[in-house]
Amino acid sequence: MARRLVISLVLALVLVVLQLLLGRVAIGTALLTGLIAFVVAFLVLLASDRWFTRTGRR
Structure with missing residues:
Protein backbone atom coordinates (compact mmCIF):
# COMPACT_ATOMS: atom_id res chain seq x y z
CA MET A 1 0.00 0.00 0.00
CA ALA A 2 2.77 2.44 0.91
CA ARG A 3 4.61 1.70 -2.33
CA ARG A 4 1.53 2.57 -4.39
CA LEU A 5 1.01 5.81 -2.46
CA VAL A 6 4.63 6.91 -2.84
CA ILE A 7 4.77 6.14 -6.56
CA SER A 8 1.46 7.90 -7.18
CA VAL A 39 -5.90 9.15 -8.01
CA VAL A 40 -5.58 7.63 -11.49
CA ALA A 41 -2.04 6.38 -10.87
CA PHE A 42 -3.07 4.86 -7.53
CA LEU A 43 -6.04 3.05 -9.09
CA VAL A 44 -3.94 1.75 -11.98
CA LEU A 45 -1.28 0.44 -9.60
CA LEU A 46 -3.94 -1.12 -7.39
CA ALA A 47 -5.60 -2.88 -10.33
CA SER A 48 -2.22 -4.01 -11.67
CA ASP A 49 -1.15 -5.50 -8.34
CA ARG A 50 -4.44 -7.30 -7.94
CA TRP A 51 -4.31 -8.61 -11.51
CA PHE A 52 -0.82 -10.05 -11.17
CA THR A 53 -1.57 -11.48 -7.71
CA ARG A 54 -4.76 -13.13 -8.99
CA THR A 55 -3.13 -14.66 -12.07
CA GLY A 56 -0.15 -15.91 -10.10
CA ARG A 57 2.45 -13.84 -11.93
CA ARG A 58 4.79 -11.76 -9.84
Whole structure:
Protein backbone atom coordinates (compact mmCIF):
# COMPACT_ATOMS: atom_id res chain seq x y z
CA MET A 1 0.00 0.00 0.00
CA ALA A 2 2.77 2.44 0.91
CA ARG A 3 4.61 1.70 -2.33
CA ARG A 4 1.53 2.57 -4.39
CA LEU A 5 1.01 5.81 -2.46
CA VAL A 6 4.63 6.91 -2.84
CA ILE A 7 4.77 6.14 -6.56
CA SER A 8 1.46 7.90 -7.18
CA LEU A 9 2.58 10.94 -5.20
CA VAL A 10 5.90 11.18 -7.06
CA LEU A 11 4.15 10.96 -10.43
CA ALA A 12 1.63 13.62 -9.43
CA LEU A 13 4.37 15.95 -8.16
CA VAL A 14 6.34 15.54 -11.38
CA LEU A 15 3.23 16.44 -13.36
CA VAL A 16 2.55 19.54 -11.26
CA VAL A 17 6.16 20.74 -11.49
CA LEU A 18 6.29 20.20 -15.25
CA GLN A 19 3.03 22.07 -15.73
CA LEU A 20 4.25 25.00 -13.67
CA LEU A 21 7.65 25.16 -15.34
CA LEU A 22 6.81 24.42 -18.97
CA GLY A 23 3.18 25.35 -19.39
CA ARG A 24 1.82 28.66 -18.32
CA VAL A 25 -0.80 27.10 -16.09
CA ALA A 26 -2.25 28.60 -12.93
CA ILE A 27 -1.28 26.96 -9.65
CA GLY A 28 -4.85 25.88 -8.96
CA THR A 29 -5.16 24.12 -12.29
CA ALA A 30 -1.81 22.42 -11.84
CA LEU A 31 -2.77 21.18 -8.37
CA LEU A 32 -6.14 19.92 -9.59
CA THR A 33 -4.59 17.94 -12.44
CA GLY A 34 -1.94 16.66 -10.02
CA LEU A 35 -4.67 15.40 -7.71
CA ILE A 36 -6.44 13.69 -10.61
CA ALA A 37 -3.14 12.15 -11.72
CA PHE A 38 -2.51 10.89 -8.17
CA VAL A 39 -5.90 9.15 -8.01
CA VAL A 40 -5.58 7.63 -11.49
CA ALA A 41 -2.04 6.38 -10.87
CA PHE A 42 -3.07 4.86 -7.53
CA LEU A 43 -6.04 3.05 -9.09
CA VAL A 44 -3.94 1.75 -11.98
CA LEU A 45 -1.28 0.44 -9.60
CA LEU A 46 -3.94 -1.12 -7.39
CA ALA A 47 -5.60 -2.88 -10.33
CA SER A 48 -2.22 -4.01 -11.67
CA ASP A 49 -1.15 -5.50 -8.34
CA ARG A 50 -4.44 -7.30 -7.94
CA TRP A 51 -4.31 -8.61 -11.51
CA PHE A 52 -0.82 -10.05 -11.17
CA THR A 53 -1.57 -11.48 -7.71
CA ARG A 54 -4.76 -13.13 -8.99
CA THR A 55 -3.13 -14.66 -12.07
CA GLY A 56 -0.15 -15.91 -10.10
CA ARG A 57 2.45 -13.84 -11.93
CA ARG A 58 4.79 -11.76 -9.84
